[in-house]
Amino acid sequence: MSRRIARPISRFLAAAAATVLGGTILATASPASAAARDGVCDSGEFCYYYNSDNAGSLSDFTGSLSDYGTEQPSCYDFKGAGAGKGLCVKNEAASVWNRSGQTVRVYYNSGYAGSYQDFAAGAKGNLNSTLKNQNASHQFITGSTGCKTDGSDTRLPTSILVYRVSLNRVDRVAFKTYVQNVLPNEWVPSWPAESLKAGAMAVKSFGWYWALTSTRKTSGGQCYDVTDTTSSQVYRPGTATTATNSAIDATWNTRMTRGGSILEAHYCSTTTACGGWVTGDWMSQYGSRDKANAGSGYAAILKSYYSGIVLTSS
Structure with missing residues (x-):
C-alpha cells in the first residue's frame, strides 16, 4: 500500500x-x-x-x-x-x-x-x-460488490483481497503486485533463478486459487481471499526485489492446473517441517533450491513435487 x-x-x-x-x-x-x-x-x-x-x-x-x-x-x-x-x-x-x-x-x-x-x-x-x-x-x-474477484481457471485475476491481520483491514491489491510482495518473503531472493521461478509459480497459484474460491470474512464482515500471514502467504508491501520480480515475469503467462483447475499449491521449508505433508501436494522450498543447484529447471522442479499437474502457457 x-x-x-x-x-x-x-x-x-x-x-x-x-x-x-x-x-x-x-x-x-x-x-x-x-x-x-x-x-x-x-x-x-x-x-x-x-x-x-x-x-x-x-x-x-x-x-x-x-x-x-x-x-x-x-x-x-x-x-x-x-x-x-x-x-x-x-x-x-x-x-x-x-x-x-x-x-x-x-x-x-x-x-x-x-x-x-x-x-x-x-x-x-x-x-x-x-x-x-x-x-x-x-x-x-457496476455488477456485484461481493467477495469475488474476477478471473477464472484460465484467466488471471486482476486483484486479490488481502486481510491485513495486524491492521485489521482488507486491502484490494493488484494481483501481480501481491505476488511480487509475497515471493521474497517466502523464497530467499539469492537462491538460483529456477528455484525462484518454481516459487513464483507456487505463490501465484496459491493466491489465484483462493481469489477464485474464498468465501471468508473478517469478524467485521469484510470479504477476503487471503491473509498477509503464514496462515496464507506472507505479504509485505514494498519488499519486491529485482531477482524475484524477474522470476515472476518469466513465469507470469504460465498456469499450473490439476484436473483443469488452478492448483492450490502448498509448500513448506522442508519435507518434514510441516505437519500433514502429503507427497504430491507440497513443495519443499529448500528442496527447490537444491534441485535448481543440481541443474533442474522450474517445470521439472514443480512436477517432482506436485503430482498430476499440467503447465500451460498462454
Missing part, C-alpha cells in the same frame, strides 16, 4: 483558515464533471460532507475519480455552504450521501486502492473509522 502523507494542518485550523479567507466486476465510469459541481447534492450524484451526519460543506460528483488533488486551485474541493467550504476533499470527508443509481466505493488510497467502504444507491452514512478524514478516491461500481 502506498505511504500516506500526513496533513500539515488540523481540521480545526483548516476550517478557521477557510472562514477567514472565505475561502469485476469493477468498471470505470465516466470521469467526474467539474462543470456539474455546484455544492448541491442533486439526484444522480455522489456527495461528500465535511462533517459527520451529512453536515458541513458538501462536494458533489457525477462519476468516479481516482485522485482528488491536494492543493488549490487544482484540487476537488468542498463547494457548499458550511464548515470546510473551500478545502480540498482529499482526507477531509466525514460522511456521504449517494444519490446515484449505483453503488459507490470510497477508497483509502488514490487509484482505487487500499481499504474501502461501499455505499449502496440512495444510502446516507458516515465514513468508518479507517476512512474518516482518510479518503483518497471513489469509484462508481
